[in-house]
Amino acid sequence: MKSEQIKKLKNAGLKLTSSRLLTLGAFSSLCKPQNADDIYKKLKKLTGKDKIDLVTIYRTLTSFEQTGIVKKVNLQKDSVYYELANSHHHHIVCTVCESVEEFNLCGIEKTTKDVLKKSIKFNSIAQHSLEFFGVCKKCTKNEKRSVKKFSPSSLNPQCQRN
Known part of the structure; x- marks a missing residue:
């Protein structure tokens, strides 16, 4: 996990909740833009259970975008895709x-x-x-x-x- 993204979370006044840290961690292991469903499946596979629900992932992605941690990527698909805004x-x-x-x-x-x-x-x-x-x-x-x-x-x- 990047300390830069954690710093952005703190600077935005967001708590370092387990759902935010899990979602952030999912991005660090993914090599292409992901949608909320992809992240949910990845986290469910990694944790072996439902530690985070899909609605929470959508909310987390919205707050991550607002704080500049992730950015939307237009892949001309039906859902919104995101990637880390680090480069x-x-x-x-x-x-x-x-x-x-x-x-x-x-x-x-x-x-x-x-x-x-x-x-x-x-x-x-x-x-x-x-x-x-x-x-x-x-x-x-x-x-x-x-x-x-x-x-x-x-x-x-x-x-x-x-």
């Missing part, structure tokens, strides 16, 4: 097997500044998120059927060109 990185997500790979992108800060220079409504950007979606090498090899390629218009029908 700045982005993701590539396989649309077939859902594997996730982290990557660093140098130069995004310059892009952020360029966006602000061109914006007529905004003075600052508090945060950003960048995820790419595609097919991993393993799935490309194993895939026998054609793979639907990602296009921005598949996300928003208004983006389709006439």
